[in-house]
Amino acid sequence: MPKREEAFALLSAYNGDALVTHGLAVEGTMRYMARKAGEDEELWGIVGLLHDLDYEKFPEQHCHKTAQILREKGYSEEIIRAIMSHGWGICTDVEPQSRMEKTLYAVDELTGLITACALVRPSRSVMDLELSSAKKKYKDARFAAGASREVIQKGADILGVSIDELIVDVITAMREIAPSLRLEMKA
Template identity: 50%
Template sequence: MKTCPDRAQALDLLRKYNKEHFHIQHALTVEAVMRWYAENLGYGDEADFWATVGLLHDVDFEQWPEEHCKKAPELLAEIGCGEDFIHAVCSHGYGLCSDVEPTEEMEKVLFAADELTGLIGAAALMRPSKSCQDMEVSSLKKKFKDKKFAAGCSRDVIKEGAERLGWPLEELMDKTLQAMRSSEETIAAELAKL
């Protein structure tokens, strides 16, 4: 069984180094998406580990964007994160800012879903509902093809992530959309309290 810090410790660490609403919302979103994936891919007993890695995957990004995934091990050590946890966090930046390759299925899911949550979130904001509840994969695919839309979300990383998992791109989009739908209200409620 993989060990990870408890959620309160992880959230405190996140908030110590992240003040911007956007970064905290992204962290909570990726946390929820990773928990959904763990439970739906048969890793329910590791759901806390998957979720906490998701929560802290960008812990160093707001303050040290030039050292993203390089500063993270030092920050994660503050709350006693183990090597497997640190490897998982750093692997999501593979080929961009890290040479730590995603090898475990959880790391491949994080690599694939991280950028995609950003694209889905941006697409949701363009909808009258401001939500992903009524978003279909077909409309997400249109946004994906429009390179000017949410240009900061790397389509290459999303495609590579789907390939690493051995899934068609549409399957990755559908699953990640389901995961985000299932947690949207909970995240909004938690953000309102922070």
């Protein structure tokens, strides 16, 4: 399996700050969810980190270009398939099947929504974000409109968890890595 540093360098070579930060948010969330499920934290983290590798440079080939790049770099088919599955019904027909794939599908859009929720708080932090505030923003389709509520709900459904549980998990995960996301409490 590739080292995390190699995966981060690859992500950084293809993307600017915003997508690198999103990759870090999804990586941290995937690592948290892997620990919670007793799964391989390193594998899940790399999948989360690299899931949008191609999005900035090749948006019209999203997921497909990532598969090509990762195959050329010798990444496993397990990693490639998981990344392809996060585009299910959007840009791929690869349905999430494993717990890792279902988790990536469920948390990708939600990390963006939680980031937006944190940034509109007076603290600009995820550290004081509570479920009730996030849920209110989730229900407002105009807020962070790019974060598909349909995909988030479908993700929760395929994982077999409530939307509330999924939101709490993502907030908790993002709190663990808040400084790397620039969402910590400011002094």
